[in-house]
Amino acid sequence: MDKDRVIGSAKVIKGKVKEAVGKAVGDAKLETEGKADKVEGKVQNAVGGLKDTLRGD
Numbered sequence: 001m002d003k004d005r006v007i008g009s010a011k012v013i014k015g016k017v018k019e020a021v022g023k024a025v026g027d028a029k030l031e032t033e034g035k036a037d038k039v040e041g042k043v044q045n046a047v048g049g050l051k052d053t054l055r056g057d
Contacts, residue, residue: 005052007048008040008044011040011041012041012045015035015037018030018031019034022034
């Protein structure tokens, strides 16, 4: 498993937490940051998956 997949998954989780906290406390900026972190994590996870595929893992 490529390290990008691990880091990407962690960013997705971090983003979900930030988004939930932002919603709970009414902080639109934090909520938006959480959504951005989720997208960034999904992209990084996809890149890691592509690397794994190219290596044949």
